[in-house]
Amino acid sequence: MIISIVNQKGGVGKTTTAVNLADQLARRKQKTLLIDLDPQGNTTSSFGIDKNEPEHTIYDTLINNLPVEDIIIEEARKNLDLIPSNIDLAGSEVELVSIVSRETILKNVLESIKDNYQIILIDCPPSLGLLTINALTSSNSIIIPIQAEYYALEGLSQLLGTVGMINEELNPDLYIMGVLVTMFDTRTQLAHQVSDEIQNFFGDLVFDTIIPRNVRLSEAPSFGIPIQEHDKWSKGARSYKALAREVIKRLDWEPKKLFE
Template identity: 55%
Template sequence: MERIIAVANQKGGVGKTTTAINLSASLAELGKKVLVIDLDPQGNTTSGFGIEKNEPENTIYEMLIGDASVEECILHQVVEGLDLIPSNVNLSGAEIELIGVDRKEYILKDQIAKVQDEYDYVLIDCPPSLSMLTVNAMTTASSVLVPIQCEYYALEGLSQLIYTINLVKERLNPDLQMEGVVFTMYDARTNLSLQVVENVKNNLQQNIYKTIIPRNVRLAEAPSHGLPINQYDPRSAGAESYRLLAEEVIQYQREEQV
């Protein structure tokens, strides 16, 4: 059974794209067939895999407005075992162009349904806003993974995101689940990081992944080289953490199926 995971948080700078890139690359490294969908107009997931944003002839934008099929938009084997549907700034106009379109909340779902059987995992990197693009991701997904930065305002906006997830579940996608929360940018030297983790655990009735992603220089450097961390520096703390998270995601699925 393929799994479609939306990586979402309407707060920017929480490690959402970093998680989408490196979790998907780690799943591919573990032998899974993975499709990554860059649904953010900034296109950082696209460039993070070494693809020049304006190079692909067809992107997620062309697919959403009906100018290209999903098959025409997929870039194959960007990393071994991993395909990508790229994005660029054109996507920022899609919201307006989709006004008045029938079933506009389901455009992505209908397209991805044609290819999802070919993959074990589909990961969608959502934009940092609760927009029509994010709603499309959530109607397509089976679950939502929320990266949370270990900082003072971590919980701010999270209740709004959970409200949106519940609303989509109620009205558009009854199968949608909260995959869980993953902590990012953890700094073991500060008490604050520890307090944030404890605070979220105490206040959130959600699955929280045991793996915590550390604040890591190599992790921050990797996107500028167009490589996921497991290729840029396979032995770094960041690479090890995302491998552990990938194993946990796979394990979580096994437990769900039991």
């Protein structure tokens, strides 16, 4: 199962979700591969890997045909492999344009390794450019994190439009596994309002698990560790643990297509 964490808005919790969901899935004995597809490389550094340390990154595989086996960092944690990224990838949006079958490069790359894993998670960049299109074309499903703040639903129609286009043109089987409410502040009326709005719009696609705003979650990356290692009793750790449980349950769901 290949799952993209996608939302073209920055700062909604994609990377935090990719890192901590991958970590929790691996702890639940799911053999997991986490792919950093954002030039910011924050997923890579969140596991304590210096972005400048790996000799090769996803960029070399996508653009220079380096075998994917050569860029995988094995056992970043138990049961968890990682494909790193760094700023090199920033140029790829432009470089991909001139490549034949530019939308399916990642899909072809993953073909040879996808059976080695129960779950592959892809952390997407904050845009709907060719990198995200490659992620969506490679994936079975997506998780959309939405921040419980003003303008939460802004840009969603564009995102869903892109998913619809991918469904029609490149990947008819892509479906939405779930919508995740992130950075929820229980004390504010606004957060509750926004959460209700998301619920009304997406119905039971919304995960029961809500990720609270939790300072421990924002501290962990600076130590290069997932939340579970930073403070396992924190609300953040407990919520990502619950999310992993829900995701594993949803692996067996009949795909629900938004567009029929």
